[in-house]
Amino acid sequence: MTDLEKHAAGHGTDVAVGGGGGGTNLPDRFENPGLPAHRHRMADTDATAAKRAERQVVLLFIISALGTLFAIVAYFVWRPEGDFASIQASTLWLGIGMAVSLFFIGVGAVHWAKTLMPDAEVVEERHLMRGSDQARADAVEILRTGNEESGIGRRPLIRNSLLGALALFPLPGLVLLRDLGPLPGDSLTHTLWGEEIAEGGEVRMRRLTQDPGGDPILAAEVTQGSVFHVIPEGLRDSEHFLEEKAKAAVLLVRLDPKDVTVPEGREGWSVDGIYAYSKICTHVGCPVALYEQQTHHLLCPCHQSTFDVTDHCKVIFGPAKRPLPQLPITVDDEGYLVAQSDFTEPTGPSYFERGE
Amino acid sequence: MKALAARRRHPLAGIVLLLLGLFVMGGAYAVAAPQQAAASTTASGDADRGEKLFQANCSTCHGPSGQGGSAGPSLVGVGAAATDFQVGSGRMPLEATAPQAPEKEVKFSEQDVADLSAYVATLGPGPAIPSEEILQVVEQDERLAEGNELFRVNCAMCHNVVGSGGALTRGKYAPALDGVSEKHIYEAMVSGPQSMPVFNDANITPEEKQSIISYLKYVEAQPSPGGLSLGSLGPVTEGLFAWVGLLGIIIACTVWLGAKSS
Numbered sequence: 001m002t003d004l005e006k007h008a009a010g011h012g013t014d015v016a017v018g019g020g021g022g023g024t025n026l027p028d029r030f031e032n033p034g035l036p037a038h039r040h041r042m043a044d045t046d047a048t049a050a051k052r053a054e055r056q057v058v059l060l061f062i063i064s065a066l067g068t069l070f071a072i073v074a075y076f077v078w079r080p081e082g083d084f085a086s087i088q089a090s091t092l093w094l095g096i097g098m099a100v101s102l103f104f105i106g107v108g109a110v111h112w113a114k115t116l117m118p119d120a121e122v123v124e125e126r127h128l129m130r131g132s133d134q135a136r137a138d139a140v141e142i143l144r145t146g147n148e149e150s151g152i153g154r155r156p157l158i159r160n161s162l163l164g165a166l167a168l169f170p171l172p173g174l175v176l177l178r179d180l181g182p183l184p185g186d187s188l189t190h191t192l193w194g195e196e197i198a199e200g201g202e203v204r205m206r207r208l209t210q211d212p213g214g215d216p217i218l219a220a221e222v223t224q225g226s227v228f229h230v231i232p233e234g235l236r237d238s239e240h241f242l243e244e245k246a247k248a249a250v251l252l253v254r255l256d257p258k259d260v261t262v263p264e265g266r267e268g269w270s271v272d273g274i275y276a277y278s279k280i281c282t283h284v285g286c287p288v289a290l291y292e293q294q295t296h297h298l299l300c301p302c303h304q305s306t307f308d309v310t311d312h313c314k315v316i317f318g319p320a321k322r323p324l325p326q327l328p329i330t331v332d333d334e335g336y337l338v339a340q341s342d343f344t345e346p347t348g349p350s351y352f353e354r355g356e
Numbered sequence: 357m358k359a360l361a362a363r364r365r366h367p368l369a370g371i372v373l374l375l376l377g378l379f380v381m382g383g384a385y386a387v388a389a390p391q392q393a394a395a396s397t398t399a400s401g402d403a404d405r406g407e408k409l410f411q412a413n414c415s416t417c418h419g420p421s422g423q424g425g426s427a428g429p430s431l432v433g434v435g436a437a438a439t440d441f442q443v444g445s446g447r448m449p450l451e452a453t454a455p456q457a458p459e460k461e462v463k464f465s466e467q468d469v470a471d472l473s474a475y476v477a478t479l480g481p482g483p484a485i486p487s488e489e490i491l492q493v494v495e496q497d498e499r500l501a502e503g504n505e506l507f508r509v510n511c512a513m514c515h516n517v518v519g520s521g522g523a524l525t526r527g528k529y530a531p532a533l534d535g536v537s538e539k540h541i542y543e544a545m546v547s548g549p550q551s552m553p554v555f556n557d558a559n560i561t562p563e564e565k566q567s568i569i570s571y572l573k574y575v576e577a578q579p580s581p582g583g584l585s586l587g588s589l590g591p592v593t594e595g596l597f598a599w600v601g602l603l604g605i606i607i608a609c610t611v612w613l614g615a616k617s618s
Contacts, residue, residue, distance in 0.1 A: 041617050089581035114617040210559070211509050221558030225548045228559055229509050253553075289513040292524060292551040299525050301513055306525055317525070 035121055043115045053115035060108030064101045071097025188351060191248040192232040193327060194342025207233040208252060208276065208329065208337040216336045217252070222274050225293045228252040230276065232339070247347050249279040249287060250327055252337070253309060255296065261311045269328040271337060276327040277313045278347040281305055283320040285349045298324070321350070401436075401467075401474025409468055410475050413449055422479045435482020436473035438547035444469045445540050447549070455527030456550055483546035483556075490562050491538040494570045503571030506564055510555060518575045520588040524551055534576045538569050 042049035074093035080086050131139075152159050196203050207216040211229040214236065222228060230250040238244045257273045269275075277298075281288045286302035291309070297316070298307040305318030313324035325347050328340035346354055363369065411420065417428030424430030428450075431439070442448040443464055447457040464472070473485060494500075508517060516522050519533030528551050533541065545565055548554035560568070586593035 039616075043617070083578070085579045085581055092582050110613060119616075212505050218558065221556065223554060223556050225554040226556055226559055227553035287513065290524060290530075291553050292528065293548055293553040294551055295525070297525055301522075304525075 035123075038121065041115065041119065044119075050116065053111070057108050057112045057116070060104050060111060064104035064108065067097050067100030067102075067104060069097075071101060073097075188247075188348075188353075189346045191342055191347060192235060192238060192244045193248055193339045197234050204332070205339050205341070207332070208250065208339065209233045209235075211249065218335050219271050219274060219331045219337050220335065222252060222254045222337075224254045224256065224273075226254060227291045227293070229279070229289065246280065246285070250276045251279045251289060251291065251298070252276050253291065253293075253296075255310055259296070259310045263312045266312065266326060266328075268330075269326055269340070271329055271331050274329065274337065275309065276329045276337075276339075277307075277309065278325045278327065278343060280324075280348040281320055282315075282322040282324060282349060283318070288324065401470035401472070403471070403474040403478050406471035406473070406475030409464075409472050413464075414472070417450070422476060431476050431479055433480035433482045434476060434547060436477040436485045437483040437543040438549065439473040439476040440469060440485050441540055441543035441547055441549055443472055445536075456529060459531060483543075486539060486542045486546075486562075490566050491542060491569070492566070493538065493573045494566060495574075499567045500571050500574050502564065503567030503569070503574075506560060507568050507571055510560065511568070514552075516588065516590070518588045519572050522589075533572055538573070541569050541572065 043053045044050075071094055074090075074097050078086065078090040078093050080090045147153055193206060195206070197206050208228075208230045209216050209232065211231045214231070214233075216233065217228060217230070228251070230252045231245055232248050232250075235241055235245055235248070252274065254272075254274045260270075260273065260275070262270075279287050279289060281300045281302065283300065283303055283305050286300050288298050288300040288305070288307065290299035290301055291297075292299070296309040298309050298313065300306070300318065300320065303319050305320035306316050307313040307320070307324055308316050312326060315321065315323060325343045325345050327343055329337050330340050332338045410418075410422065414422075414428075417425060418431050419425045419428075422431040424432075442457075444462065446460040446462040449463060450457050451460065462469075476482075477484065507515075507519075511519075514522055514524065514530035515533055516530075521530050521532035523529050530552070542565055544552060545555040545560065545568075546557070555565075584597075586597060
């Protein structure tokens, strides 16, 4: 009888039982089948197999030792010379050597345990959870004596003052949290664009300057189809310049005015079709900088939020919920682009206090 | 042949056939693939001859005098740089309407490209083909560092930090920059082909453009000692490698740990 025939026969019987008794023929409880018969390994019965397994384990440990030696040699052979390739080569070969040395110690140990160490199955009976009556009575007696000798029940003043002291104990930890830094206050709603800058005794709004060079931008230089990555003038001189940059980074483009829809209240925020928008995505704050000059779509590389630059950077795709804030700009006497004011709304992702 | 016929129902036959097919396809592609045109010296173009070439090859879409039409944009003011880039990299003439014109085999000779560029330059003032001096790759560390910083601010979000390219919206993409000639990189920056914005000389000066190109050529020349750079695409390919390769090893180890020794 082949396996297939056996299976077919067994199946036939099942159908007969099921059809006759409705499944009631099943026993109330199954007999514990016990452990399967212990099968000896090759190394248990065959001395040559045991010898072979021993040699294999030794070989695996030798490979590990060779890996260690290789890592030491690799340290001297592949020196980082200051270019990417040599640094990569150094870490690569060092890493391979050390990985081999550790990995083959593990493989050898496991192989040793699997082939040569005893593999007899052992049954450990579970003990009762409940202690003996004597032990339980002893425990109660210890607590009772403790209560009596300390007098904690009789002297409530001591007990209460102790509880009070324990309750106060974690307070310094809370005070230490203050060192995590000052509260953000209103810093999330303001950027460097709103702060005036003093130059030669004259106080004025900040010019739009190029990232990273810091050169001011002439309105005439922003040709159609161009994109400028902009930071506020004097950004590098501010105390926390990276934090300021993360809020104030701006993307500058020139559009054909007839393509643009200007929302109400934003007339006069641009200069001859030059528009400045925050570069910080309103989703989670990645720099939105993938500008397609034909479609005027601005794409965020992190989660593919897409903004339409011709329509106040409203969201046309992706997880962002709010349009990119627009920076009102104008042009000064010397022809440089300059901010009119700060952004009129916070830049970057939403946060709890923003209230939207 | 008889042995082959007898084994055709073997369970591995399908896999063998698939591998064979892939191998043949790959081999055929390697033979037939268009080779990167070598950076050419700027030949001086003949605008009159270029006009004739233009009439014959480009006017269907761009109009008889380059004023544009329903199928193609106006070429007035795009300059010689744009023409040299588009035609010289094989993007033009367009093969089919697609989200983006791909780089393909160049259809015109160097002289033809130069003549066409000279003609388009007469339609209106626009960026010229860059000079040989500005296309020289520089090797000073500070220039490379400057090129790297400018590339990171202006280019890397689309083209990837080592110029491996990347995806844009709706089927458009920023192409990989390795193997692209210095001249074409420069011309792309000044002319802003397709989705790419223009980076005029006020935005990025010619010397800064030279630094960017030098940085790209420096990165391109870096060998990959690990053997596999995985396309330098970052988390996508590296993540795939970790999931498929490394998790595979971990699963194999787990299975081996649990199996009883024979």
